[in-house]
Amino acid sequence: MSTVASTDRGTRPTPPSGSLVPQISRRRVAVDRIVTILVWVAFFLAVVPLAWILWTVLSKGFSLVLDSHWWTNSQAGISPRREGGGAYHAIVGTILMAVVTAVIAVPLAVFTAIYLVEYGRGRLARVVSFMVDILTGIPSIVAALFIYAVWVGVFRQQRVGFAVSLALVLLMIPVVTRSTEEMLKLVPNELREASYALGVPKWKTISRIVLPTALSGIITGILLGLARVMGETAPLIILAPYTAFINVDLFGGNMAALPTLIYTNFGNNIQPQLDRMWAAALTLILLVLVLNIAGRFVARFSAVRR
C-alpha cells in the first residue's frame, strides 16, 4: 500500500513545503499516510463486489448461455427438474416491453427537457424540475402499484405486458430527461442566437440546430434508460405473471421477461433450476451492460464540442 501511495505522490506537484517549512510534524505526515491508505481501501471495497458479481454470474451461467438452444427455445414443456429449454420467450418479452416503454417515454422525456431548457421560466419550471427529481426517486414498486391501481383497479383490465411498459415509462422518463437536459444546456447559446438572427423560428431552431447538436447525449440517455428498465423486477411481479411460453402480444396473456425467469427459478435448490437462473442472470447482465457501454461510448466520442 505504502509503495502505491508514494508512487502516486510522485505524479502530482508536491506542496511547497520543503523549502519554506523545514519539517512537517510526524503526526501530520502519519495522518496523511493513513488517509491515503483508507481511500485506496475504500476504492477496492467498491470494486471488489463488481468483479465478484460479474465473475459469479459468468462462471455459473456461461455453460447454458453458450448453448444455442438458450437463444432459440422457450421453457415450454420443461419441468423444473429437467434440464434444457431456453430463454427466448423471456428475451423477447424483455425487449418488447422495453421498446414499447421507450416509444412512449422518449418523446415525453425529450420534450420535458426541451421545456426545462428552452421554455421553462418561473414557478412552473421549478415545479416540473422538482417533480422530475421526485420521479427519479420513485420506487419501482410504487410505480407498479400506481399502474395496478389504474389499470386493474379503475379500468378492470387484465395484467398484461403493456401495463408493465406503462409502469416502466415512469421510471424511464427521468433518466432520459436529465441526460437530455444536461446536453441541451451544453449547446452554446451562440448557435441559438445565430439561428434567431437569421429569422429562423424558435421551433425550427430547436429541432434543426439544438437537438442535432445534443443528439449524442439524448441517445446516451435513452440507452441508459433502457438498461435501467430492462433490469426492473418489481413491476413485472405486480403486473406481468410469468409464463413458460412465447407470447408477443402485449395486450393479451401472460408474458415472460428475464427478471421473472430468474425469479421463477429462485429458491429451490434443484440444479437445472439453478443453472437456468444464473444463465438468465448472465443474459440480463449482458443485455444491460451492452446498452450501458454503448451509451457511454456514444457520450464519450460525440460530445458537444464547444
Add this chain to the structure above:
Amino acid sequence: MSSITGRSELDSQPSGDLAGSTRRLGDRVFAGLSVGSGVFVVVVIAAVAVFLIAQAWPSLRDDSVDFLTSRTWNPGGSPPAFGVADLLWVTVISSVVAMAIAVPISIGVALFLTQYAPPRLARPFAAAVDLLAAVPSIVYGLFGAYIVLDYLSSIQTGISTVLGWVPLFSGDNIIPNSIFAGSVILSVMILPIVTALSREVFAQTPAAHKEAALALGATRWEVIRTAVLPYGRPGVISASMLGLGRALGETIAVLLIINVVRGTFHWTIFTGGETFASRIARDAGEFDTPEKTGAYIAAGLVLFVLTFVVNAAARVVIERRKAFTE
C-alpha cells in the same frame, strides 16, 4: 396524452422570447408539446398520490386496528386488520444501516477518484464504480442470497458477541438471511449513487480554496479536510439522502435476501423481516379482492410518502448549496 394537456396549456404560455414573438403555428405546437410534457410529469406525480389514496381509502376505513402502529397483517379477514409498524421499522432500519455502511466508503471512493487517483486512471476507475449502478437489482439479490450470506454470518456472530448488549445488535434471534445481510447488499447498491454525486461536488471545489490551503503548508489530507470536505458537504448530504431513498424502495434484492420471521417482534438487525416493498411483491399473487389489494396499496402509499420526503429533502439541501455558491 401530452398533446391534450399541451393544447389546454398553450394560451397561458408567455411568448416573450425573441424568436417566439411571431407566433407561427410550428412555434405554438412545439411550445405546446414542451409545456404539455412538463405538465404531464407534474400530473403523473399528483396522479400517483391521488390513485393510491383513492384505492387505499376504503380498506383503511374498514381497518379494525390502527394502521400505523399495529403489527398484524390480515387484510383478508373479517373485519380486515392490518398495520405497518413492523414494515416501517424494517424498511427504515435496513436502509439506515445500508447508508451507514455505504456513505463513509462512498466518500472515500469519491475522494480517491477526485483527489488521489492518477489522473489518467481516474476516468476508467470512475466508470468501473458507475457500472455497479448498472447491475440489475435482481442480480444483487441472487449474489446476496447465494454467495455473500455465508461470509456475513460469521461477521454477524462477531458483532453480536461484542455489541450484543445493545438491543439493535442482540444475537438472540440470529439468522443468516437477516436484515443486516440485506443492508450490506443494499449498501453496495447505493454506493455508486452516493459516489457519483459526491464525486461531482468534490471535483467542483474551487482551485483557489485548495491552493490557499496548500500555500499554508497543508498536507493533502489537510487540504481535503479544510477545503474539499466543507465545500462538498451539502452535496454529500444530498447524495446520501438520494441513496437512502433508493434503499427504502428497493424490492427484489430485499425480497430474495431477507427471510420472513413470524412471531414476536425483536429490535435486532440480525433477525429477518419484511419491508414495504418486499411484502407487497411477495404477496402480489394475493391481489384478488379490492379490500385486500387496498391494504397493500395503503402500504405502498406510506412508502411513496417516505421516499417523497427523503428525495424532496435531498433536493432542498442541494438547492440551498446552489443558492449559496452562485
